[in-house]
Amino acid sequence: xxxxxxxxxxxxxxxxxxxxxxxxxxxxxxxxxxxxxxxxxxxxxxxxxxxxxxxxxxxxxxxxxxxxxxxxxxxxxxxxxxxxxxxxxxxxxxxxxxxxxxxxxxxxxxxxxxxxxxxxxxxxxxxxxxxxxxxxxxxxxxxxxxxxxxxxxxxxxxxxxxxxxxxxxxxxxxxxxxxxxxxxxxxxxxxxxxxxxxxxxxxxxxxxxxxxxxxxxxxxxxxxxxxxxxxxxxxxxxxxxxxxxx
Amino acid sequence: xxxxxxxxxxxxxxxxxxxxxxxxxxxxxxxxxxxxxxxxxxxxxxxxxxxxxxxxxxxxxxxxxxxxxxxxxxxxxxxxxxxxxxxxxxxxxxxxxxxxxxxxxxxxxxxxxxxxxxxxxxxxxxxxxxxxxxxxxxxxxxxxxxxxxxxxxxxxxxxxxxxxxxxxxxxxxxxxxxxxxxxxxxxxxxxxxxxxxxxxxxxxxxxxxxxxxxxxxxxxxxxxxxxxxxxxxxxxxxxxxxxxxxxxxxxxxxxxxxxxxxxxxxxxxxxxxxxxxxxxxxxxxxxxxxxxxxxxxxxxxxxxxxxxxxxxxxxxxxxxxxxxxxxxxxxxxxxxxxxxxxxxxxxxxxxxxxxxxxxxxxxxxxxxxxxxxxxxxxxxxxxxxxxxxxxxxxxxxxxxxxxxxxxxxxxxxxxxxxxxxxxxxxxxxxxxxxxxxxxxxxxxxxxxxxxxxx
Ligand SMILES: [Zn+2]
Numbered sequence: 225x226x227x228x229x230x231x232x233x234x235x236x237x238x239x240x241x242x243x244x245x246x247x248x249x250x251x252x253x254x255x256x257x258x259x260x261x262x263x264x265x266x267x268x269x270x271x272x273x274x275x276x277x278x279x280x281x282x283x284x285x286x287x288x289x290x291x292x293x294x295x296x297x298x299x300x301x302x303x304x305x306x307x308x309x310x311x312x313x314x315x316x317x318x319x320x321x322x323x324x325x326x327x328x329x330x331x332x333x334x335x336x337x338x339x340x341x342x343x344x345x346x347x348x349x350x351x352x353x354x355x356x357x358x359x360x361x362x363x364x365x366x367x368x369x370x371x372x373x374x375x376x377x378x379x380x381x382x383x384x385x386x387x388x389x390x391x392x393x394x395x396x397x398x399x400x401x402x403x404x405x406x407x408x409x410x411x412x413x414x415x416x417x418x419x420x421x422x423x424x425x426x427x428x429x430x431x432x433x434x435x436x437x438x439x440x441x442x443x444x445x446x447x448x449x450x451x452x453x454x455x456x457x458x459x460x461x462x463x464x465x466x467x468x469x470x
Numbered sequence: 471x472x473x474x475x476x477x478x479x480x481x482x483x484x485x486x487x488x489x490x491x492x493x494x495x496x497x498x499x500x501x502x503x504x505x506x507x508x509x510x511x512x513x514x515x516x517x518x519x520x521x522x523x524x525x526x527x528x529x530x531x532x533x534x535x536x537x538x539x540x541x542x543x544x545x546x547x548x549x550x551x552x553x554x555x556x557x558x559x560x561x562x563x564x565x566x567x568x569x570x571x572x573x574x575x576x577x578x579x580x581x582x583x584x585x586x587x588x589x590x591x592x593x594x595x596x597x598x599x600x601x602x603x604x605x606x607x608x609x610x611x612x613x614x615x616x617x618x619x620x621x622x623x624x625x626x627x628x629x630x631x632x633x634x635x636x637x638x639x640x641x642x643x644x645x646x647x648x649x650x651x652x653x654x655x656x657x658x659x660x661x662x663x664x665x666x667x668x669x670x671x672x673x674x675x676x677x678x679x680x681x682x683x684x685x686x687x688x689x690x691x692x693x694x695x696x697x698x699x700x701x702x703x704x705x706x707x708x709x710x711x712x713x714x715x716x717x718x719x720x721x722x723x724x725x726x727x728x729x730x731x732x733x734x735x736x737x738x739x740x741x742x743x744x745x746x747x748x749x750x751x752x753x754x755x756x757x758x759x760x761x762x763x764x765x766x767x768x769x770x771x772x773x774x775x776x777x778x779x780x781x782x783x784x785x786x787x788x789x790x791x792x793x794x795x796x797x798x799x800x801x802x803x804x805x806x807x808x809x810x811x812x813x814x815x816x817x818x819x820x821x822x823x824x825x826x827x828x829x830x831x832x833x834x835x836x837x838x839x840x841x842x843x844x845x846x847x848x849x850x851x852x853x854x855x856x857x858x859x860x861x862x863x864x865x866x867x868x869x870x871x872x873x874x875x876x877x878x879x880x881x882x883x884x885x886x887x888x889x890x891x892x893x894x895x896x897x898x899x900x901x902x903x904x905x906x907x908x909x910x911x912x913x914x915x916x917x918x919x920x921x922x923x924x
Pocket of ligand 1: 680
């Protein structure tokens with residue numbers, strides 16, 4: 225049986241928006257299709273070996289913890305970049321999208337370097353961007369609506385090598401100015417959308433899993449469909465609570 | 471002007487109650503503060519025995535109620551915001567209803583509002599019980615609340631007494647920055663753990679940022695903590711809770727050891743969190759010179775605060791309401807349910823309105839899995855019922871045993887239809903879900919309006 229190997233980076237520090245729900249969704253949707261999976265937590269001071277993972281997850285944390293993590297990531301950034309070049313799948317959420325970029329300039333003008341697996345840069349804004357977030361997302365030429373929640377002070381702008389994950393229907397997204405949200409570059413996805421993002425957006429979960437299985441086996445799998453009726457109901461309710469008419 | 475403002479604000483409260491628009495717990499105060507912004511300070515200064523302020527993420531309503539009960543036993547007349555309206559407007563409304571003989575104020579205060587309310591209320595005693603992650607869309611990060619409390623403590627006059635939970639690493643450190651401070655805490659006991667729960671928040675040293683060591687944890691990150699790097703550690707409490715015996719869902723007994731004294735307490739509210747609440751209440755009363763026998767009596771005759779361990783009878787079935795609005799509180803409610811061997815008919819109702827927090831991601835940080843094998847039936851309700859259903863579905867809870875009824879009317883009908891087979895019903899609602907449920911139960915005659923019970 226194929227085992228999909230998931231790395232959960234800094235689960236102790238970066239976990240404040242129900243991030244473990246994303247991991248649970250990835251594992252269960254693999255299990256329900258006959259794949260096995262493993263989750264390896266990697267924290268501060270521990271080594272990251274890019275050759276033993278198919279998918280790498282990093283979630284959202286408090287500013288204070290994010291600084292601790294940013295410093296530790298410096299020691300892992302070369303390994304993470306080599307993983308990204310090798311087609312490893314990344315989902316880095318909230319604080320994660322900022323850490324994946326070139327860097328973050330805080331409100332005092334201090335610069336915190338990022339890992340550089342996404343061509344984007346972030347600086348602190350005056351007020352936090354908080355609320356429901358609804359997108360029209362596009363990946364591999366397919367489109368889908370994504371719904372979740374955002375809560376961030378950073379304003380993120382993409383460079384030419386990254387494309388947005390989607391365009392904003394409701395909420396602020398990357399910066400509250402250009403209607404973009406998230407970033408995609410090869411198999412690296414960064415997004416401000418938590419909620420957590422995957423339980424209500426099975427299309428995105430399955431896209432990540434398709435890529436992760438491909439990374440593991442070298443072939444593109446045909447994922448069998450699952451009964452997503454609860455997921456779809458939860459998504460519809462969230463979209464209507466966000467005030468988006470469809 | 472003062473008299474006119476008082477008159478109009480009081481009249482608004484009466485009209486609001488007559489019209490049944492929310493019990494008038496905040497509206498009169500809101501009007502008063504608009505008309506005369508200095509009024510809160512003036513009214514607080516009229517209390518000759520001073521003001522006690524209680525703040526925390528979890529447990530402030532129950533603790534304030536405990537303190538009020540004990541003070542009642544000592545025949546001191548007090549004014550309090552017992553309805554849980556804990557912003558400036560709610561406190562002003564409570565003060566408007568002050569009787570001439572009231573000498574003392576007992577106020578629970580919202581943790582975000584605390585720093586701005588301290589200069590207004592100029593309390594003689596401030597009690598800081600715990601800080602957990604809660605409604606991040608509304609309160610922001612825990613760390614920013616900690617910073618605001620830190621600044622607040624730095625500007626406190628020496629005469630203000632702080633009473634602080636030593637077991638909360640952030641608060642233990644903050645409390646040590648003030649000279650007039652007394653700590654309370656719980657001894658290591660059989661209900662604690664050596665593992666930090668998933669939703670533990672304050673796990674880094676406030677002084678040096680290193681990871682803290684925990685010899686024991688009780689609730690969330692509360693416990694016996696120390697920093698191996700800089701030597702910062704849990705302060706030695708003046709009031710220590712020991713010999714704890716949790717008596718299933720009926721309540722608990724424990725002793726408070728202070729100096730050379732040991733006092734036995736009985737609390738008719740279940741769970742270790744209520745031991746913390748009672749310990750805080752004891753510390754407050756003891757530091758305010760209330761006799762131990764009056765505290766004992768006040769705590770043992772306690773009834774549940776609105777929606778907290780409250781029992782309601784509907785369709786011939788007793789139902790226990792346990793307010794659950796953040797991961798630490800919900801986890802603690804689940805831990806409490808584990809104290810009984812009985813199977814539970816669990817009802818969870820999740821709303822996402824302003825008072826609940828619009829961001830519902832916190833349900834994924836609750837360790838619901840711990841009670842799966844105790845659940846006889848699971849009923850899921852509220853604005854975001856399907857999100858909650860997904861939370862259980864992705865933990866492999868069988869969907870065949872999951873009843874999803876989003877509306878409160880649907881929920882009550884479902885409970886009525888299945889009342890024959892229900893054993894022990896426990897309802898975990900968010901704040902507005904509890905209000906909805908209470909109001910619907912009120913319509914069918916199962917409860918009274920809460921402002922009629924105060
Ligand atoms: Zn330290």
